[in-house]
Each structure stands twice: as structure tokens, then as C-alpha cells.
Amino acid sequence: GQQVMQIPQYQHVQEGEDFTTYCNSSTTLSNIQWYKQRPGGHPVFLIQLVKSGEVKKQKRLTFQFGEAKKNSSLHITATQTTDVGTYFCAGVGGAGSYQLTFGKGTKLSVIP
């Protein structure tokens, strides 16, 4: 079945440093979504990428979808303490597949 791998599993950064998490799928994806889960909270939808090579920005967050639609990344510029949480990518498989497969997430800690 479809697998979505996410690295790193944990990342500790100094406030103000940049952060990147990477997501790789074993199969071509029709789209990929990113979610953030704060400690003690529930996952919250951040963004969806659909097109090959797509890049989207949300303030300090930059999301990319690979040309082959098998990988994606989330980059945060100048992290803040409010960025703390676990970031999950979730991919939807190819044609005919509707199941969202989540990666195991990257847990980000920001040291003030």
C-alpha cells in the first residue's frame, strides 16, 4: 500500500532559525496536504498542493510539491515559539484513490 515517509522525526531549533521538513511517497500522489498539531491539540489543516512543482506561501511558511508529485517540503523561515508543534504531511494516492495517508510527522521544538 501507499506509504508516506516524513523526516526528520524531531527537530530542535533556536528561535529565529529556519526549519524544513520533508515528505516522500512511495507512489505518485494526486495531491498532498499539510497539517499542524499543537501540543495537546488536534491536527489543523494548513494547505493543499495539487500541481506538479507547485509552490505556495503562507507568511513565513513555504510549501513545495515535487515535479514528480512524489515528494513535498515545508519550510519555515525565522521560527517563532508559536511554530512549536508536529507537522504532518498527508498524501492522496493516484487516480481512484481517496484515502489520505499521513506521514508520522515532524515534531518541532523552538528554543527561545
Add this chain to the structure above:
Amino acid sequence: DSGVTQTPKHLITATGQRVTLRCSPRSGDLSVYWYQQSLDQGLQFLIQYYNGEERAKGNILERFSAQQFPDLHSELNLSSLELGDSALYFCASSPGIVYEQYFGPGTRLTVT
């Protein structure tokens, strides 16, 4: 607040027992998803319903079952509970089949 409600918030029960978790999706959403999240684990997809019908099945144990009712709320039934079933159970909803998902606050199940 995502608009998805889950009850109860916490549930403590003994091994061998049966429990029912309830989820009400956002107004207008037709799809409901159930996920299991264990400590330091990602989100394990259990099952998806769309407008009352089962749409996709993930790693759901035979001891677990779910349904979506005509008013679109959903229930997840867990029976013959084992210690390893202790986890956070999230419900999510979305407008259709391949859309962003909105998660409820979760039900924390503790099996003793």
C-alpha cells in the same frame, strides 16, 4: 474551533469492555473519518464514511466498527478492549471525498 464535535472527551474503561465514541461533523460536510493516534505515533487512518456509506478502510481491527447515520453523525464502536487500544481517537470531516479535513478535539481512551 473546527466545528467538529466529539464526545466524550475522556473515557476510562477496563480490558474486555466495549465503548462507543461519537462524532458530529461540520455543518454541510458529508465525509467523516476516524483516526487513531497513539503516543508518539502518527495518525493511523481507520475508516471513512461518505453520506452514510463506507468509502475507505484503513488499519481498522475487526474488534472495531463504525457507522454514519442519516443525520451524518458517526459512531466508532470499540469492543473487547485491550491495553494497546489506549489512544487518542480523532474524528475528522470534509465536504466531499478528497478535500481538506477538519479534525475534532479527540476522545482520549484509557484502557486499564
